[in-house]
C-alpha cells in the first residue's frame with residue numbers, strides 16, 4: 599500500500615505519525631511511504647533520516663494526501679485536511695469526535711474510512727493506542743500543575759511536595775486509569791498528598807495495591823468528589839468513557855468554594871472535558887481563570903514532548919498500521935479490536951458512543967464493513 603505522513607498542523611503539535619523506525623518497518627513489509635518534507639523535524643528526524651529509512655519525500659500535504667491510500671497522523675485532521683481526504687482513503691489517527699461535530703461532518707463528507715486510535719481496544723479491555731499518550735499526559739499534568747502553583751506563573755506560591763516541617767500540596771486525581779495512575783505516581787514521587795477517585799471498585803483495589811499507602815483511594819460519588827475538590831490545591835481530571843463525551847464531575851458552583859488559586863488540569867478535555875468550566879486551550883496559551891481557579895486544558899499535551907511521545911505512540915500503532923497497510927479495510931474484518939477503532943466509514947458513523955454524543959445516526963462497524 600502507499601502510505602502518507604503529512605506534517606502535523608495543529609497549534610504546537612510537534613509529533614509525527616510515523617517515525618523513521620516505523621517507516622523502515624512499513625518499507626520492509628513491501629509498502630511505499632510518502633512523507634511531507636519537515637514532518638519529523640519536531641523529533642529531530644530530518645528528511646534525510648526518512649530517505650535512509652526508505653521513504654520518499656513530498657513537498658506539500660496535497661501531494662501526500664493525493665498520492666496515498668492511507669494517511670497516518672497524530673492529531674485529528676484540521677479543516678484544511680478534511681478537504682484533502684477522499685472516498686475510501688483510510689485515515690489512521692486520533693479523532694476525539696464526540697465533542698467535535700464540525701470535524702465529524704468534515705470527515706463524513708470526505709467519504710474517508712476513519713480509524714480512531716482512541717477507540718481501538720485490546721483483549722484486556724484496555725485502549726492500547728491511547729495508553730502511551732495517557733502515560734505522557736498524566737506525567738505532564740503534574741508538571742503543568744506544579745508550574746501553575748508558582749507565584750511568578752500567577753499561582754498561589756505552593757511547592758507540591760512541601761519541605762520537612764511544611765505540609766505538601768493536596769493533589770486530587772479524578773479517574774484512576776492510565777492518565778490518573780501516571781499523574782498520581784508523579785505527584786506522590788514529588789511528595790504531594792494524593793487522593794485518587796474512581797467509580798470502578800476493581801480499579802480502586804488495583805490502585806490500592808499499586809500505591810501501597812502513598813496515595814489514598816476513594817469511590818467517586820458526587821459527595822466524595824465535592825469533599826476532595828474543596829480541600830485540593832490541584833485537581834487532575836482524568837475520567838474516560840471510551841468514545842463518549844466526558845462526564846462533568848466538577849461543577850461551576852464548586853469553584854467559588856475551592857481554595858483560592860487552586861489549579862484544575864483537565865486532561866479529559868479532548869473528550870469535551872470533565873469540569874463544567876473547561877474549554878480547550880493550546881500550548882501557546884495553556885491556562886485561563888474562572889472564579890479565581892486556574893484552568894489548564896491543553897488538548898494535545900503530549901505534543902509538547904514529541905521526542906518522547908512520537909516514539910511511544912509509534913511503538914503502539916505500528917502493528918495495527920501494518921495490518922491496515924497489508925489488508926486495507928479487511929484488517930478490521932479480521933480483528934475485532936482494530937474494528938472498534940472504526941469511527942466513520944464512507945459517509946456513515948460506525949461508533950455508537952460518538953453517534954450518541956453528536957445526536958446522529960450510526961450503523962455498526964460490522965454492517966459497514968459488509969460482515
Ligand SMILES: NC(=O)C1=CN([C@@H]2O[C@H](COP(=O)(O)OP(=O)(O)OC[C@H]3O[C@@H](n4cnc5c(N)ncnc54)[C@H](O)[C@@H]3O)[C@@H](O)[C@H]2O)C=CC1
Nearest residue numbers: 731732735773775776777796797818837838866897898899
Ligand atoms: N489532553 C491530552 O493531551 C490527552 C488527553 N487524554 C485523555 O485523558 C482521558 C483519560 O484517559 P485514560 O486515562 O487513558 O483513560 P482510562 O480508560 O485508562 O481511565 C479512565 C478512568 O476513568 C474512570 N471513570 C469513568 N467515569 C468516572 C467518574 N465519573 N469518576 C471517576 N472516575 C471515572 C474509569 O473507571 C477509568 O478508570 C481521556 O479522555 C483521554 O482521551 C489522554 C492523553 C492525552
Ligand SMILES: CC(=O)C(=O)O
Nearest residue numbers: 731868897898899900
Ligand atoms: C490522546 C491525545 O489527545 C493526544 O495524544 O494528543
Ligand SMILES: [Mg+2]
Nearest residue numbers: 674693694698
Ligand atoms: Mg478536537
